[in-house]
Amino acid sequence: MxxxxxxxxxxxxxxxxxxxxxxxxxxxxxxxxxxxxxxxxxxxxxxxxxxxxxxxxxxxxxxxxxxxxxxxxxxxxxxxxxxxxxxxxxxxxTYNSYKTPCNCKKSDFYILITNYITIQSPLTCGTCNKSVPLYRLPPYYDYGYMPILSWERNYISCDSLQMNGEVGERWALNQMQEITSQLSKQGLEICRKIEELTSIPTYYYLHNYKKFKGDQITRPCPSCSRKWDMKTQLHNLYDFKCDKCKIISTISPNA
Ligand SMILES: [Zn+2]
Ligand SMILES: [Zn+2]
Structure with a gap:
């Protein structure tokens, strides 16, 4: 940066x-x-x-x-x-090697993702895995991108609660990993609107810190219950991707 x-x-x-x-x-x-x-x-x-x-x-x-x-x-x-x-x-x-954010001519898809510590854009490119500056999108609302940034703040608040523990840890974690939570609903709505504005499929990143027993690759999409495991891991991070529900996730490190 x-x-x-x-x-x-x-x-x-x-x-x-x-x-x-x-x-x-x-x-x-x-x-x-x-x-x-x-x-x-x-x-x-x-x-x-x-x-x-x-x-x-x-x-x-x-x-x-x-x-x-x-x-x-x-x-x-x-x-x-x-x-x-x-x-x-x-x-x-910030780093000697830093050059540019996403420079793809046309991204195959976008991912809405952030965490408690990053100051990158909450939108990353599914093709190159780099940040997409929000100003490259058509204006989202009232000349700018405030609703996206408000989701970002909400997500960071939840991630901070679950990182700190003690106060609201379980609640915050569920906001981040349940597809039906208020946080996920807000994020999914943003994905649909970005898609509408850009014609680029936009996936919602669903956090996963659940305790699963057995082989998690067999776990179905939490929204449509179809198979959603990826044949090969994407960008050293994503293991699940549902192209119908447009959600993307990882194997739980907590299994
Ligand atoms: Zn890119
Ligand atoms: Zn699905």
């Missing part, structure tokens, strides 16, 4: 604390437009200068061409109040 630096000089008499809040709002609009990853960026003010370091999937994720209505409006507001222009610079990468 890339780390970008966004800076603005305050060349006007303005309430600096208010400007920082406006800057924070711009960061949340960038997130909603799919241009930045994760939720909290390092942001600081020093003298007449506000600086922020968001993560992005591509070097040019903050390109003006990708901005949506809300991002443009907020940039305009901040630049007017500061009487100066925002400046952008790529300052580094």
């Amino acid at each position: 890339y780390i970008q630096q966004i800076t603005i000089d305050i060349n006007a008499k303005a309430d600096k604390d208010e400007l920082i809040d406006e800057f924070g709002l711009l960061m949340s609009f960038y997130r909603g437009s799919g241009q930045t990853q994760g939720r909290i960026e390092s942001q600081y003010i020093e003298n007449e200068n506000i600086v922020c370091f968001p993560f992005t999937l591509e070097k040019n994720s903050l390109d003006k061409k990708i901005n949506n209505f809300y991002v443009n409006k907020q940039i305009d507001k901040i630049e007017k109040r500061c009487n100066s222009k925002l400046t952008f610079k790529t300052v580094g990468k």
